[in-house]
Amino acid sequence: KKVLLINGPNLNMLGVREPGVYGTSSLSAIVQGLSELAEGLSVELESFQSNHEGEIIDKIHEAFGTKDGILINPGAFTHYSYAIRDALAAVQVPTVEVHLSNIHKREEFRHHSVIAPVVIGQICGLGPQGYELGLRALLSHM
Numbered sequence: 001k002k003v004l005l006i007n008g009p010n011l012n013m014l015g016v017r018e019p020g021v022y023g024t025s026s027l028s029a030i031v032q033g034l035s036e037l038a039e040g041l042s043v044e045l046e047s048f049q050s051n052h053e054g055e056i057i058d059k060i061h062e063a064f065g066t067k068d069g070i071l072i073n074p075g076a077f078t079h080y081s082y083a084i085r086d087a088l089a090a091v092q093v094p095t096v097e098v099h100l101s102n103i104h105k106r107e108e109f110r111h112h113s114v115i116a117p118v119v120i121g122q123i124c125g126l127g128p129q130g131y132e133l134g135l136r137a138l139l140s141h142m
């Protein structure tokens with residue numbers, strides 16, 4: 001099985017970025033841990049991070065017909081990118097949405113996800129473990 005991991009804007013700054021909110025793990029540490037889990041589950045994991053909406057959309061399009069699942073943390077795009085939502089709806093690749101923080105106990109603008117209606121489910125507030133749970137959830141959905 002082939003899974004695409006997408007991390008959106010500012011997630012390349014994990015580890016130094018608001019550690020009280022996002023924790024002290026770097027993105028590479030999270031991806032490393034997830035890759036090990038993926039290997040154990042016989043999943044081919046491709047990891048992609050971008051701060052650019054269009055690049056994320058292009059990557060989602062590439063997943064059409066080539067990936068069995070997408071695990072995405074869209075960062076702040078979660079709250080307003082209709083274009084990323086439409087891309088996910090277009091390719092119809094089963095997707096799980098992940099957030100490190102509990103978006104529901106933060107600022108009002110983070111409470112709403114425009115991505116949530118086009119994904120299998122959303123995991124938030126569980127830190128890096130959310131990615132692992134998301135990968136497992138994607139697999140059981142396949």
Ligand code: DQA
Pocket residue numbers: 009010011073074075076077078098099100101102103110
């Ligand atoms: C985030 C939550 C978003 O509100 C925020 O803009 C992020 C990270 C999370 O993982 O908790 O960049 O998606």
